[in-house]
Amino acid sequence: MQTLQPSQSLARAVSDESAIVTQGLSKSYKNVRALIGVDLVVPPGSVFGLLGPNGAGKTTLVRILATLLKPDAGTARVAGYDVVxxxxxLRTQIGVAGQYAAVDENLTGFENLEMVGRLYHLGGRVAQSRADELLEHFDLEEAGRRPVRTYSGGMRKRLDLAAALVARPPVIFLDEPTTGLDPRSRVSLWETIERRVAEGSTVLLTTQYLDEADRLADRIAVIDHGGVIAEGTSDELKHQVARERLEVVLGEGADPTVALQALAVMGDGQQPRVEGQVISVSVGRRPGAIVEAVRRLDTARVEIVDLAIRRPTLNDVFFTLTGHKAEESAGEEAE
Amino acid sequence: MRQLLAAIGDTLVITRRNLMRIPRAPDLLIGFTVQPVMFVLLFVYVFGGAIKTPGFKYVDYLMPGIITQTIAFGGYLTAVGLSEDLRKGLVDRFRSLPMARSAVLAGRTLADVVMNLLATALMVAVGLAIGFRFATSVPQVLAGILLLLLFGFAFSWIFALMGLLASSAESAGSIGFLIVFPLTFVSSAFVPVQSMPSLLQAFAKANPFTIVVDAARALFLGTPAGNSIWLALAWSLGLIAVFAPVAVARYRRVVAN
Incomplete structure (x- = not known):
């Protein structure tokens, strides 16, 4: 079993060397328990993905780690410093880019970055040259002297991300960096994060998009209803939690019940899914599954149109773990 | 000591940022340039002929009053700006940076003071152009301006509290207007208190605006000061002593959630 349960991963931790360590972190708002005993260990130099639906507690966790919010219980250290x-x-060691692009609309891109640099106490001249440097890196050179309110959504997100990097902080928090962006801007922001952010910094990234976690994160923690329900690399999660699935498209006259009976012995015990004439059976990693399935369905005289083995996606992981799809909203973020 | 210097540095960065925004927001810029000048002109040329101010030209009577009113409204920038920064995540950005956390509020109220000084200079210039004259010495005039700026600083904290309590930037601004407008009009700012009905007179005499405007007249025009200067100073410091801690406490509560 490669997937580490949170308690095991904590036991493994050498907290002094970890970029982020949390232990039993809990936080409640009036009636909502936003975090319930979260244990996490993020090794330095890695991208750690925090995956979960709206309201799972991701933003609350980031806000606590960025010292914007005090936990009710538990401890957390970032870059060796206690968050409380x-x-x-601690704040000298972090950069934060939020879900809502926290940049001043009435200042230019340059003025925003320069201000952030001065507030990191880089000194005026360094703050200015760093601002120019980042504008160039983030493809905002031309827009840099315009007020931010003239920027597109993608440009604002890039500026927000640039602001998080001004002081080259060792630990970077990105709270849903691509939420609300069109697909092309998302991909371009991913490339930017990969290029610029993963140069030795530790990144904690929250997202409700599986493809984003899959692409960017070295390790992923799945979070739901305020707790971490699984943790591991993307592949570990896929292999441990969700199995390969045999997907069969039945002919028009075929009875799904008969087909399921014929394939029952091949299943690994998980509930098969039926959607119209498409049935999907979790088969684990069985060699020869396709041949066997064809033979069994043929014997049962079930007409089939198509048949394939589908590798698990993070969506399957999420479905298996939480009983709902990742991108379905589970209510408003608890803030 | 180093921490204090750093906090002052941070406050100045935030102050500068708050001031840089103003020329980019036309409504704010107009509010602090065109509007006060327009009021000066309207009062002098429209109402001035009808208002009797024995012993004074109306423009001389008006200028200390209208400068006081404009300065009291300076805090509007804090109410609107603070409310906006909270809602748009700027306050979160500031609080995640290694800066003095006090600089967010201090930089706000200090920006108001700078803006008030500029608005005062503009109004005095317009006043001088249409016949207003100081009748006192330069130190007295400067003391008067400092006193008014201090009074405005007190109002910045009241406005800061409104910005933190209001549900939106717009409502923060309008609550401010609802409070400051009646206070300034039922005072000696624009008309002699003696011309009001007796009930209003009682209110107007106790109104801190009357006290501050009387103090400004004493320092600008040489009218008998009585104890108005000391009372104005006491009101300003008293309002700061009450509203600054309340606003800071409210700010802490707001950002903690």
Missing amino acids: REGAR
């Missing part, structure tokens, strides 16, 4: 007791020193 050593907030001031």
